[in-house]
Amino acid sequence: MAASGGFGGGGPWRRSRRRSGWAALLGAPPTSSTLACCFHLLLCFAYTAAYSLEFAAPVQNVSVPRGRDAKLTCLVRHLGGYRVGWVKVDTKAIQAIHTHVITHNPRIRVAFDDHSTWHLLIKEVTEEDAGAYMCQINTDPMISQLGYLEVQIPPEFVDEESSGDVSVNEGQEVLLNCVAHAHPPAKVHWVREDKKMIRVTSGGITKKVASWEGSELFIDQVSREDMAAYLCIAQNGVPPPKSKRVLLSVHFHPIIHVPNQLIGSPYGKNLTLECNVEAFPKPITFWTYDNDEMIMSSSKFHVTEESSESGGYSLRMTLMVVNFGPKDPGAYTCNAKNSIGEVNSKITVYYIPPPTTTPSRPSPPFVETNRLDDYEVDTHTGRSKDAHNSPVPFNPSSGSSSGKNSKFSDNGFSEGSGGTLPPWERGKDGWSSAGGSSSHGDAGAFYPPTGGGILRSGHGSRNAWDPFDGSEDSSSDSSSSLLPSTRWPCVCLLLLRWPWLAAMASSAYYCYSSYSSSSFSSEGHV
Template identity: 40%
Template sequence: MWNGQLFVFLRIFCQLLTYAYVCNAFQEEWTMHNKSNVTIPIGNITVSLGREAVFNCFVNITGRYKVNKVAWVRAEDHTILSIGTKVVTHNSRIFVSHDNLYTWQMRIKQVKESDRGCYLCEVNTNAMGTQEACLEVNVPPDIFNEDTSGDLSASEGENATLWCKASGHPPPRITWKKENGEPIFIRTNLRTFSTVDTYNGTNLNFWKVDRSQMGTYLCIASNDVPPAVSKRLSLYVNFSPSIKVPNQLLGAPVQTDVQLECYVEAYPNTINYWVKNRSEMLLNGTKYLVREERVGYRISMWLVIKGFTAKDAGTYNCVSTNSLGKSEGTLRLYEIKFNPINTFNNRAELIGDFSETDKGPRSKEVIISNTANRRYITSTLIFTLLFNIYNIR
């Protein structure tokens, strides 16, 4: 009898346990259905290429299987990236973690451009919850070498264009600057130019290019994603030589050093030399010092005649030639003669013809190297000129 009663008691006890388990299970599922939701928006993210993107999804969910109820999904193609904390996509750069409370975190390391897009945090219960966040990937600029003009050569008067293209996200801006800090010359008509410090645009156009526009330009690409990048592009303008002579007529006393000057503009590079009386080429030595200096397409030429004598008087030519042409500048050098100091009337007399030095604004007395001679001759000239003016009056 007692055995039968014990069996009935045990049977009832087991039924009660089963009922309690079912009730608890029902209560657990009911809690998930009614309380599971994504409570805080994730928020969009912007990162630079190669950095790490971190998404935090805050979910209020309870229950024994709550971990497996949360999934990360790529919105564009509905690719499932993870279920719970397990990554199911074949992407070794994605990591998912859970802090055992309310935060599910997805990290994408070494972000690529292909990661750009939107992602979903989904709570897969009967009352399904979803939050969406988008990833923007910024890419620093990079100049396309194959789609950039490179160095350019053009003849003066032709049209020329430097161009430069770059990639990046957001799309980069192209700015042009002159490498040496000088302004950029933009032709407005046949005779005039406007100047700008910078020029914006993919193409830098030169209409009827001029020698003043020759130089090295910097193409700078920037989109506020560091670092900005630049590329050097050189513009060469070809033209035949032209020569300017600042002083075409010079006079000098004997036993002084005389310097002759010519200024050349030409490109490509020139061969420059001096000749006397259109026959004798002058070379460096004890009598002559030949020197030149180049800055861009400008060349300065100097000829120093040491210990000037009457035989050195004559016509001198500076000559410049390149593949496009030849140019000459002419200078005339003459002797200035003085009488010794006249002790009787205490004045100096100029024997040379004064009209030679008054032939126009280009005539000029040369610089004398000897300081004592310079002072003596200068004071003598001034005294003689004042005396002659006084006598004329």
């Protein structure tokens, strides 16, 4: 056992020596030896008066982490024949006297340098070693000074007061606790293991933060997005920092998201159906056909399931229909079931016939009729010729030409024209008035926009235009021919520039046409 109490100048070993010294000085006659002893004592008193014993410096406080070695140092001047001892103040247990260890603690020893520097060494300190230590010198009265040993303790979580893994239903509130014991006291903060933001409620306000300071983490109306592993990290500057992992599980009803609920495919193709499921606890998933037949993986069907890394509550169901055939169209249902509930979603698969390949029908060539440029008139025979320079027979009874290469049919009607005569033999009402006769009245002759025929002289000054006679030029009667086609753009520009000129020209042409028509009609039937 460790010795207790101090070892000051009142010890028995000190008193016995003092009595024998005084007895020698006072009880016996002076001798040479007695005189020598007195002279020695006088020298000691003189030395002590000149060099008094004292502490050279206070004992320095020491702070070390638990498990490390600690050293307390006591500096003394002019120790002389006195001794240095170490005492633990809180237990009053003597640790060592001078060079001897008194306590039975094997981790404690003493060391010195030149009798002026004295060390108390403690190996692998523990929490019990922390406290005040006294350095004593056995003078009368005793002198001493204190030094403090601080044992630093890294954070350690108190499991009884900290939260373990927690499971709650979606919509409820949750409180996570994390209590750490440390010296000095540790600072505690929370982070998510997946580095995402933490949704925390404080003072009735819910917000998202990257980390949360404090031993408590409160979440109101927890959702599936809050499901994650949370790390409680405690540190106080003493290595190593400690962390505690708390897994928050949120239970909720399964939900199925279907990207395509209606899928079509031709026969012979591989068809893939997909369902995305969210549920916790992890659900049981399966496929059914027409709501009664469960589909298992086979050579015809490939069933797969992939879990999502995010949150741990999402998974992807796929069903591949190999070589889609006539028996495969129908309703396929993906099902999910857990302890909270179950849900299913239907995907309708139908057959898409392949596109038919029909030969394209050639479109008939475009035929433009009533073009005078396609014909020319033989001035000697009085008959028209086509583009191949072959004569086109003319039917006087119907007023039309017919032939192999003619653009007029045998019944006298042209394709797309609706008339019975070529365009150069029509009057204003679409009928011929050549020669001064018309089966539908004498509305007047047809005048082509360009030359090419002649105006045959009729009764009076009115001339009828004959395309089969090229002996005369239509320009001989300038009053009855129209403007050349090259001048029409200029006329149109003038009429657009001065609208009143167009009105006057229209009135004059109407009066002239009425007069000419009535005059020709009266002269042709005299």
